Amino acid sequence: MNRSAMASLVRESVDGDMAALRAVREGRTAVFREVYERHQASVRAYALTCTTSPALAAKLVSEAFAKLGERVASPHPLDRGRHAGCVRLQLLESTRLAAVADALRHPHAFSSGFMAWIASGSVWPMHDDGQLQVAYEGLTPLEQCLLWHALVERDDMTALAGVTGLTGRDLRARLATADRGLRRSRMELYLERVDSEDCIKILSEGAGLPYATPSPEVTAHLAACPRCRALYEDLVRLDARAARHLPLRLLGWWPAEEYRRNKDAAAPAAPRERERPVRTAPVPRPAGAGRRRHREAGPVRKAVMWLRGTSHRTTVFVAVTVTVATALTGTLAMRWMESSDPAPCGQGGQDPGTTASPKAGPPLASRLRVNADEYSAQEGAEGSRSGYRHARSLSGGDQLRYDQVDFGKEGDGRLVTRVSNGGESGARLEFRLDCADSEPWALVTVPADGEQEDVTAEVQAVQGRHTVFITAVCDARRVCGDLHWFGTVVR
The missing domain is CATH 2.60.120.260 (Galactose-binding domain-like)
Incomplete structure (x- = not known):
């Protein structure tokens, strides 16, 4: 991959989530909008796995970001506590907690799967021995965040750069370090429970597993020891296993496929590639043909050409476009509201009484x-x-x-x-x-x-x-x- 293509993957200047939250704490509150725009679609996708109501999902998203705002406004360090360093995980956990609380009051507004999970006691899956979670939580907050977004969320390098603030080689180096660290922690936790000196000696010498090709001695031991062979196979497939089990261990409620479908549905459509016209040989002009006559531009064409003339005019052009789009949107909204009005009632269908509601307000x-x-x-x-x-x-x-x-x-x-x-x-x-x-x-x-x-x-x-x-x-x-x-x- 050439350097220009590499640069297109990662933005050159990125602050990252934690830097943005620190800036908000210092008084630059407008930066919080960047964090919101970076995560709101994914948080809403998770909320929609809990509830069948889009309106309630929006409410859960608002509560999750309000909780994040409270954490930023508090005096507690931002790099400590549960899921420190990974804003996405903090938001998803807040969404789940709010959803559980609301489901106890409005059970009919939540999905059957989510209600069944609550009815079972909101039990975390215990089919895993917990070693993977321990290995993950033994990493630094930044490494945990990188692995969550790379393995579970399946984010690309551009998204990883936006979340972490790392760019280029630094981002790839830290991602590789986090990947190796997870496997190394997994092996160390295994060795703590092994009694066989042969197993400890062989696996300690094969610290490069599973990246390095096993030596003949290690290969022979893996063939003879089912437990060590299972560990080696686990290390080889740790990426897929972490993506499947980590969310269950960290969040409890995790319908992976539904969450991914919701995220894909919220993602902006990829621009369609324009078909390039087929070039043909130029047709020679007939003898005696004069120069092509320049067509006089109309007033609209002249206005567009003037607006595109300089960078300042481009700014004006964008502003005018946004203004027109806003006006059109308002007009369409008004027409939609008019079309949504109920049909006029006949005789006897008048409103009952005139006693105003004590809670008159939104729909x-x-x-x-x-x-x-x-x-x-x-x-x-x-x-x-x-x-x-x-x-x-x-x-x-x-x-x-x-x-x-x-x-x-x-x-x-x-x-x-x-x-x-x-x-x-x-x-x-x-x-x-x-x-x-x-x-x-x-x-x-x-x-x-x-x-x-x-x-x-x-x-x-x-x-x-x-x-x-x-x-x-x-x-x-x-x-x-x-x-x-x-x-x-x-x-």
Whole structure:
């Protein structure tokens, strides 16, 4: 590889994650944006292995970076502590911790695999003896970071340079040192448990394994000793083994293939190679043909030529382009919002009451569950008589309205509703979309035993944002029950 090609792999001037965090601690807070842009796509890919909700994944990403910001703002040294030196690992661990905490409150918003892992006790896999993890954690923080990104994340040299701040030969030298160090630590840990003097003598003399070709004496010993032969084979395949087992030992939850698919989906598409036109021999001009007439440039062409004239004009050109793109994006967003408005209701479909919600705010996400007290308007409902914090007690004919409930792009086929304190048989809640007088979208029966219960109903999957009307139906004018929350899950 020539020098110019080598230079294209690694950026010439890179600070790296730890240098950026130190700069943030010193007051250059804008540098934190670089760290965010370097890692946010991967952190979101990991969050999406935990939850089925893109909105909740975005929330987990925000919490992970907020945790990193708290660590930077604290007086504790940045190069000490768990996963010191590897920002990606710190962020992934924070994401997993936040996901576990949220899953205990909103189980229906998380993937079945993640919930099964939690139900099993969030147990780390114990099929490995732990020697690999010990060998890895015996390396320097920089070497651990290099191996994580090279073996597990499969990052290229450009990404490694951005994360570590190393460039060119320094980067390759430290990566080779980390690789040898992991294998050497693995062998030393093995030798600590070996009682045979022959094994210790042979393997100590073969310190170059597995890079160097084994001597005839070492080869004979490996053929006669199954344990040493297994170690040698482990050293040969240590890259693949580390990529498979390290995330399980360090994070616990690690669906490798799903994480990789999510990362690939978030990666920018590679530019398509332009086809080069086939050159043909020049066609001689006919005798007597004059010079080609210069075509007068139009006003748009003149403006573009002027903007591209100097580096300063190029800056102006970029600024104008960004401004126009922003305006177009705003226009498209407004049109999308207009097209997402619910259809106008007919006679009798007016909004119930005018009581403002105590928590009026941004759109509500159905997969994150909608608490009963997050209503936009209500008629007749009151606070829970049993003292439940977010619940509303509903009597016959009471109605709640929830504006801008986001059902996502895919749409879910099940509605889950938590209800309690049902006092009579046959009490139910009727869910309608967009209009208070439309046909019910879902019917939820309130249990008459008074206990809390999560009632599941099969519904027609809907996408986008809708207004949700909930009407209580009882045989008598008394409390039908308490509504705690509702949300949707994948069928």
